[in-house]
Amino acid sequence: MPTSPAPTDGHPVSSPHAPAGAFAEEIGRSVLTVKGLTTELRVEGGPIQAVKDVSFDLRAGETLGIVGESGCGKSMTALSIMGLLPRPIGKIVTGSIMLEDVGDLAQLPEARMKAVRGDDVSMIFQEPMTSLNPVFTVGFQICEAIQTHRPVGRTAARAKAVEMLDLVGIPLPELRFDSYPHQLSGGMRQRVMIAMALACEPKIMLADEPTTALDVTIQAQILNLMNRLKRETGTSILLITHDLGVIAKMAQRVLVMYAGVVVEEAPVRSLFGQPLHPYTVGLLKSMPSANRRSGPRQRLHTIQGVVPSLNALPRGCRYSDRCPDVHDRCRQAEPPLAAPDDAGDTATARKVRCWLHCKT
């Protein structure tokens, strides 16, 4: 894993580039509040809860990371927020997704949701080619995104699109406006996606593995770009990744997901400094760069076993089958997500779903 394990303090307040005044004061305000979100997928063998009772808030100007192994429900959480669950099998069954100044996205009719997507909330994916249309120029597609949400003419939309291409670091933006997606490198295409996502100045941007498909150098460039744009625009980011190195570089707070549920929530420094849930401990130990510190020849740690199938979950704690610290109680009842009783000063900002840390 190429990126540094040590969390950088990407928080806009403490950044030397952070804008002073009103924006800085607004940090901490909740822009998106997800409460008790449960999302079901009707698959063969019966419905599964891909997301179960997930709650969190995304605050103004922050990057909140969601981390977990493949199949933990990270993408389904984001797609629930965007109203883009796979049809016809996906459905939000309970919970609310309150977006500031808009209301509960879980209740919005599709016509309203269409207006919200790309305007108040936008999303970027791992592979930009799946979101960019190969038969239109990138400039045309950014203009279309702008004109869908803003009553502007072609000239103004073009000017804004060129400005956005410039903002995301595309050289010769006037010329690149007329490029087709396949004429750009993977990194450039991801920059175009970010330009498109930010064109209407959304309140929040959901980024689902935005750099996983890119090589190391380009990955670092895109992450730096996202950090810079977040500082400059104040857009809050929900960043989904399986890579704790990316979390360390980007996020201020983290949710760790396992088999559809949140198992730990913490400020990034606390999570890296004192991980509580045995799953988080396992994820941290399997970071190659963290491992390198303890000796170049050391073998990579892996968490034993695999994420359980959602229609064959173990009784009690979902992690009990893989947990090195499992005890009787873990196999009897699922622990609640609660403030830990052994995390000292950091406890108020943290939550963990583990009987080892919530004894009552």
Ligand SMILES: Nc1ncnc2c1ncn2[C@@H]1O[C@H](COP(=O)(O)OP(=O)(O)OP(=O)(O)O)[C@@H](O)[C@H]1O
């Ligand atoms: N289109 C689909 N049809 C059926 N099951 C699905 C579909 N998409 C996701 N799932 C299931 O829903 C659960 C959550 O998947 P999700 O895509 O949210 O995982 P993820 O954490 O994003 O994983 P990854 O890191 O691989 O992207 C998994 O059990 C997955 O198999």
Ligand SMILES: [Mg+2]
């Ligand atoms: Mg995913």
